[in-house]
Amino acid sequence: MSENFSANLKSLCAEHGSISQICRDIGVNRQQFNRYLNGSSLPSAHNMRRIARHFDLTEAELFAETTSFERMLKGVLPQIGKTPTDAFLDPFLDQQKNLRRYVGFYHSYFCTPSWEGKIFCSLIRIQEVEGLITIRSREIATSPDKSTHQISRYAGLVTMRGNRIFVTEHELAREGSVANTILYSAHRQQLKYLRGMTMGVAWRPYPHPYAAKTIWKRLHERVSAREAITACGIYPIQSNKIDPTVRKHLTEA
Template identity: 40%
Template sequence: MSSELEKNLQFLCAEKPSVAQVCREIGINHQQFSKYLSGRSRPSAHNLRRISRYFGLPDTVLCGSHEALLKIYLKKTRSLTERRRDPLATAFPGDLAALRPHLGAYQVHFTSTAAPGSIFVNAVFLDEVEGTVRSRLIEVLPEAPGRPRRWTRCDGKVGYQNGRIFVIDNETTDNGSLTMTILVPPHRQNKRYLFGKTLFLASVPLRAPTSSDVVWKKVEAYQSVREIISSCGAFERNSRKLDPLVRGQLASE
């Protein structure tokens, strides 16, 4: 008799172009995965978690009754159909499997006409939420005469299309503006860095549109969001606090 996990996996894979593609996108051995499909073997806890995350389902649902999985799957399908009424629904997230390796926390480095000679550092966090990837950017505004250090928050969406990462975010204030960023995924020897261009409104003069080269540097390990934010702000271009690779990339800006 087929197990519930076996039936659930067979059903979910039937919705994909091929089992081989599923294995590639999960990063799991095809021969081993075939044993799960046939019921000859059960995945380890680690592999079960990878498979369930790929299909966007909790482990308990993937291993639970087939009827329960069908109900949840049909509900998600209806939700996806509704999202597709949005002309950008397929662009965000686009290729979700290709985008997932880039989830996490980053320092965002760029220049601005508001402060020539400086490099600004913000923090951004990319998280998967119900099949989409959301961005949460913390913009740190440095101290100025009569003004203490403060920060603003921008929320947005992230998409992956044709080998590029697209980010559109918006300040969480009534008069907030949109920022658009296009990033190139890293070379295998520089996995911590994303390079690209960002288009935004400068705070002065007259909130004019401006653009800048941008470098996202991944933060591999941190204790808290506060720790990352504490490293943000405005720095002199030759500051030793900045990564030499970042300084070199933004030197001509």
């Protein structure tokens, strides 16, 4: 039983990334956690419950026979009555506990081939709707010579795996594109900036896929909707309107 627990815990850690981050998220000592991993010690009842809750498992499942546990992790156990839509939505269900603290408005900053040498700022809203964590985005940009005006709107879903936030959006236009973003917070208690990568389709000079660094800056509650929308657009990289933290993330190698 203890051997199963140790092996299963190692598998979970392999799926969820940094062991140090896992320890911080659960609230257990790293040295003690290492004893759980090498099988020299079992958690107390209190810590066992905390570990199970963190990985969204039951305590009994943590002691399951290792082969069965691995199959469960890979999602190959029969899922009777599940449709392809159900399977797609599964990662986005029951995410309120993980993501409720991220609900709010953000400015998203990234560099795109559509506006070479510029920083693009768009408006993001994360909210909880009928048990799902949803996202809506608005992109507004006008070329310096006023000859090109871009307005794009996206809607999608948000989930968290380990300490990474995964966003999938689709453009609210006929045959619009699909965009994917992966974000992380530098520290669990730090919510002002979310850093990561985004992948989408540039819309000019011709449509083609691209991937770029992105950083989201949380907006203060006192910022009005009009102010948030007005700030959207394209900026020179050295513009004094660009937060230095934003510029550093987007321009450093």
